[in-house]
Amino acid sequence: DPKIIQKPKYLVAVTGSEKILICEQYLGHNAMYWYRQSAKKPLEFMFSYSYQKLMDNQTASSRFQPQSSKKNHLDLQITALKPDDSATYFCASSQVGNTGQLYFGEGSKLTVL
Amino acid sequence: GNSVTQMQGQVTLSEEEFLFINCTYSTTGYPTLFWYVQYPGEGPQLLLKVTTANNKGSSRGFEATYDKGTTSFHLQKASVQESDSAVYYCVPNSGGSNAKLTFGKGTKLSVKS
Numbered sequence A: 001d002p003k004i005i006q007k008p009k010y011l012v013a014v015t016g017s018e019k020i021l022i023c024e025q026y027l028g029h030n031a032m033y034w035y036r037q038s039a040k041k042p043l044e045f046m047f048s049y050s051y052q053k054l055m056d057n058q059t060a061s062s063r064f065q066p067q068s069s070k071k072n073h074l075d076l077q078i079t080a081l082k083p084d085d086s087a088t089y090f091c092a093s094s095q096v097g098n099t100g101q102l103y104f105g106e107g108s109k110l111t112v113l
Numbered sequence B: 001g002n003s004v005t006q007m008q009g010q011v012t013l014s015e016e017e018f019l020f021i022n023c024t025y026s027t028t029g030y031p032t033l034f035w036y037v038q039y040p041g042e043g044p045q046l047l048l049k050v051t052t053a054n055n056k057g058s059s060r061g062f063e064a065t066y067d068k069g070t071t072s073f074h075l076q077k078a079s080v081q082e083s084d085s086a087v088y089y090c091v092p093n094s095g096g097s098n099a100k101l102t103f104g105k106g107t108k109l110s111v112k113s
Helices: none
Strands: A004-007 A010-013 A019-025 A031-037 A044-050 A053-057 A064-067 A075-078 A087-094 A108-112 B003-005 B010-014 B019-021 B024-026 B032-038 B045-050 B056-059 B062-065 B075-077 B086-093 B107-112
Touching (some): A010 A019, A019 A031, A019 A108, A044 A064, B003 B086, B019 B107, B032 B062, B045 B062
Parallel strands (some): A010 A108, B010 B107
Antiparallel strands (some): A004 A019, A019 A075, A031 A044, A064 A075, A087 A108, B003 B024, B019 B075, B056 B062, B062 B075
């Protein structure tokens, strides 16, 4: 059974709309992350959370807002979608202090038309 | 910050051939070094890690040695299988806990049967 669940696996949106990507992890980790991978760019870090608090944000745009309603959840809300937002978004988790050893979900592939 | 150079963007081999993927890194401090692998349609997963200079890590027939002198962490496997076809990322991390990982473009391995 997958330990990190991302939903939906695929989604299509129109420019200007809003979507929420869901991530739940069942590894008992206290740190969670979002990464993005597109055809134009390699896998790139977006956010990190530790104990449900934002630790690092490398996303310039405020259109991307992580939301942590529970300690094993880190959703990603994306507003005012643009075609350039088309990418696969990966959620990951780790033990706090376990430097660099991340566990990734299978990703949510977003296409913005 | 951390950076990594993988000169080979793509490697094509036949089954049972020897694999060598070049990796050199540049970091501040004393990094932990990782190799991550990403199979088609999946998120990256940890292949192996080495925390101490001059040590070797190994997993599933792959091995890599942390060479602090040459700042290298090359990946090798004596005999590849078609199922090894994937993208391989060399990832140094010296940023402490929950630090963002820099993945780079990776090396795409294609193994033909």
